[in-house]
Amino acid sequence: MGTSGEEREAQEAVRAAYSAHYRRLVAALYGLTGDYSDAQDLVQEAYARALARPRQFLDVADPEAWLRTVAINLARTRFRRRRLFDTLVRTGRVVRQPESVPGLDPNRVALVAALQQLSRPTRETIVLHHLADLSVHEVAETLGVPVGTVKARLSRGRAMLATLLDEHAEARPGNPASGPASPGLRSVGSEATGATREGDASEGPEARASGASAK
Numbered sequence: 001m002g003t004s005g006e007e008r009e010a011q012e013a014v015r016a017a018y019s020a021h022y023r024r025l026v027a028a029l030y031g032l033t034g035d036y037s038d039a040q041d042l043v044q045e046a047y048a049r050a051l052a053r054p055r056q057f058l059d060v061a062d063p064e065a066w067l068r069t070v071a072i073n074l075a076r077t078r079f080r081r082r083r084l085f086d087t088l089v090r091t092g093r094v095v096r097q098p099e100s101v102p103g104l105d106p107n108r109v110a111l112v113a114a115l116q117q118l119s120r121p122t123r124e125t126i127v128l129h130h131l132a133d134l135s136v137h138e139v140a141e142t143l144g145v146p147v148g149t150v151k152a153r154l155s156r157g158r159a160m161l162a163t164l165l166d167e168h169a170e171a172r173p174g175n176p177a178s179g180p181a182s183p184g185l186r187s188v189g190s191e192a193t194g195a196t197r198e199g200d201a202s203e204g205p206e207a208r209a210s211g212a213s214a215k
Contacts, residue, residue: 006055007054007055010054010055010057010058011051011054013054013057013058014047014050014051014054014057015051017050017057017063017064017067018047018050018067020064021063021064021067021068022043022047024064024132024133025043025046025064025067025068025071025132026039026040026043027039027131027132028068028127028128028131028132029042029043029071029072029075030112031112031115031123031126031127031131032072032075032115032123032124032127033075033078033079034112034113034115034116038075038078042071042074042075042078043067043071045070045071045074046067046068046070046071046074047067049070050063050066050067050070065138065142068128068132068142069142072124072142076120079120110165111161111165114161114164114165115127115161117160117164118157118160118161121143121145121153122153122156122157122160123157124143125139125143125150125153125154125157126153126154126157126158126161128142128143129150129154136150136151136154
């Protein structure tokens with residue numbers, strides 16, 4: 001097969017990987033950025049980089065992990081460029097409106113808003129483990145941090161999310177904390193923070209104990 005034929009075959013493989021993993025990658029990046037359009041842009045830019053060097057992409061052992069890592073690095077770069085805007089949001093001078101995302105009810109939008117109040121390292125860890133469904137070891141490898149740090153971030157992030165979601169439920173107009181809205185938000189929080197997820201038993205007291213010193 002000639003070079004052009006090999007190139008076309010490689011490009012088709014990249015397109016197939018993009019189609020197979022697009023939805024999961026966008027969901028993970030939406031959790032990280034809080035902006036659905038940004039999430040789509042970041043995943044598409046990662047795909048464009050793979051398509052620019054399709055034959056090198058074929059040598060990648062895990063295409064989804066490669067695309068996710070590139071997209072996360074792009075998100076970090078974009079985050080640094082938007083620090084001034086984020087400061088304006090935090091001080092209340094600018095209000096960021098969440099995107100209206102098909103398939104996301106108000107509780108899930110509330111979850112994404114709560115994620116944005118976590119520190120970036122904690123938010124990345126929570127999203128990769130619970131939305132991208134990576135194991136603790138895979139999260140550690142993706143972020144380049146020790147497993148113990150991942151466990152500590154998960155423990156701390158879960159506790160913070162539970163508090164933030166409860167506060168949101170209490171603040172909803174016409175919905176007291178004991179009313180219908182609160183259980184719904186708690187169920188979203190439980191799903192995202194993995195309170196009953198199998199395989200998380202190792203992230204118990206030891207992880208919480210290390211949370212004070214790990215970032």
